[in-house]
Amino acid sequence: MKQSQAINNTAAFFPNYFKKIGLGLILVAVALPLSVKFIAPEVIEGQQEFYKILFFNILVLGLFFVAWSKDKFEDEMTMQIRMKSIGFTLMTSVFYIIFRPVVDLILQDPVTAMTAQELMMFILFMYILFYKLQKRQA
Amino acid sequence: MKNTIKVERAKQNMTQQDLADRIGVSRQTINSIESQKYIPSTVLALKIAKIFDSRVEEIFELEEDDFL
Numbered sequence: 001m002k003q004s005q006a007i008n009n010t011a012a013f014f015p016n017y018f019k020k021i022g023l024g025l026i027l028v029a030v031a032l033p034l035s036v037k038f039i040a041p042e043v044i045e046g047q048q049e050f051y052k053i054l055f056f057n058i059l060v061l062g063l064f065f066v067a068w069s070k071d072k073f074e075d076e077m078t079m080q081i082r083m084k085s086i087g088f089t090l091m092t093s094v095f096y097i098i099f100r101p102v103v104d105l106i107l108q109d110p111v112t113a114m115t116a117q118e119l120m121m122f123i124l125f126m127y128i129l130f131y132k133l134q135k136r137q138a
Numbered sequence: 139m140k141n142t143i144k145v146e147r148a149k150q151n152m153t154q155q156d157l158a159d160r161i162g163v164s165r166q167t168i169n170s171i172e173s174q175k176y177i178p179s180t181v182l183a184l185k186i187a188k189i190f191d192s193r194v195e196e197i198f199e200l201e202e203d204d205f206l
Contacts, residue, residue, distance in 0.1 A: 073164045075162070075163040075164055075167050076163070076167075076178070076179050076182060077163070077164070077166070077167040077170060077176050078164075080176070135166075137175075138166060138167075138170045138175060138176065
């Protein structure tokens with residue numbers, strides 16, 4: 001099917017096959033640390049912080065590839081859904097940042113600092129979720 | 139905004155997929171336009187009108203709540 005030139009020229013998005021690459025990265029970032037932890041925990045002994053950052057970064061990259069790659073068919077409606085999803089995500093992220101410490105306090109947990117990776121994962125995950133939900137409703 | 143795409147398609151014995159292929163959008167987009175969940179851009183509205191050999195105003199019609 002021939003797609004609109006304006007949509008095809010949108011260089012901001014990765015090609016569709018990046019979704020598969022992204023899913024692969026997510027799988028690696030989740031499965032590898034778990035298997036290392038249970039099979040050979042001595043490998044990461046003393047370097048937990050380094051590996052934690054490494055795998056979080058791989059997870060963020062995977063989520064980014066999934067979120068920011070084109071669907072099999074992109075048109076003006078999918079672009080509008082993307083814009084709406086970005087808006088919802090921005091709003092949710094602001095509320096998340098404001099209210100998470102409050103929830104920590106209510107649950108009587110110490111208020112912990114939020115890492116950049118944690119926030120970025122939340123943003124990307126919410127964007128993917130909103131996009132999928134809205135596309136299903138369209 | 140109301141539209142008569144479904145009627146026009148029926149007159150020409152055209153499926154949603156046929157129309158989608160001819161104007162370069164997905165079948166889901168045509169379905170959303172027909173069920174008034176999505177309002178198409180001017181370019182898309184003009185393309186649809188051209189396919190049915192009509193004017194845009196004959197296909198799309200504003201409703202009372204569009205003026206609110």
